[in-house]
Amino acid sequence: MLSETLLGVDEKQQLKRFLDAARSALVWKLDGLSEYDARRPLTPTGTNLLGLVKHAAGVELNYFGRVFGRPFPSPPLWSTAEALPASDMYAEVDESRASVLSFYGVVREFADATISALPLDAAGVVTWWSPERREVTLRQVLVQVSIDLHRHAGHADVVRELIDGAVGMQDGNTNMPAVSAGWWAEHRTRLEEIAVASSRVLKG
Structure with a gap:
């Protein structure tokens, strides 16, 4: 059994830090968007930013609740086994962005208590x-x-870029090269040319 102290750092705190980073990244991707853009499905399976946050709430509600015999009080239908397919991956018209974020905040407190x-x-x-x-x-x-949440944060990165071109790993840290929009446009064109040339040469 591993010690809960790892190289002088409390292991639980370190694991919680990784979890909090993913939580914050998901929520941050909604900043500055309209209700429409927060819900826009941008993949064939309907991936959208607000749905990713709602899904994260369901993940935490169940993993930090049911798994340890600490069920979340009055869980919403979409977070249960009786839910319709993918109903945790989008917000209904009567579920505002504010209400989804507020619910996720409650779930996070519940998970943190566990x-x-x-x-x-x-x-x-x-x-x-x-x-x-x-x-x-x-x-x-x-x-x-x-x-799971870091994977969805990556999905959110791509979806947000498709919406308005905004990129970044965390609030205050884009983790991107400091180059102009024109440079990126030329870079994308070059990658398209490489893909076309490769398909001709490699016949893939």
């Missing part, structure tokens, strides 16, 4: 996983949820 209350080796059961792997610990769930 994280604070339990040790990293606390046992849980992910009933929707296959029997051979459904027995987990809080440590495993923290890693799993962080991976």
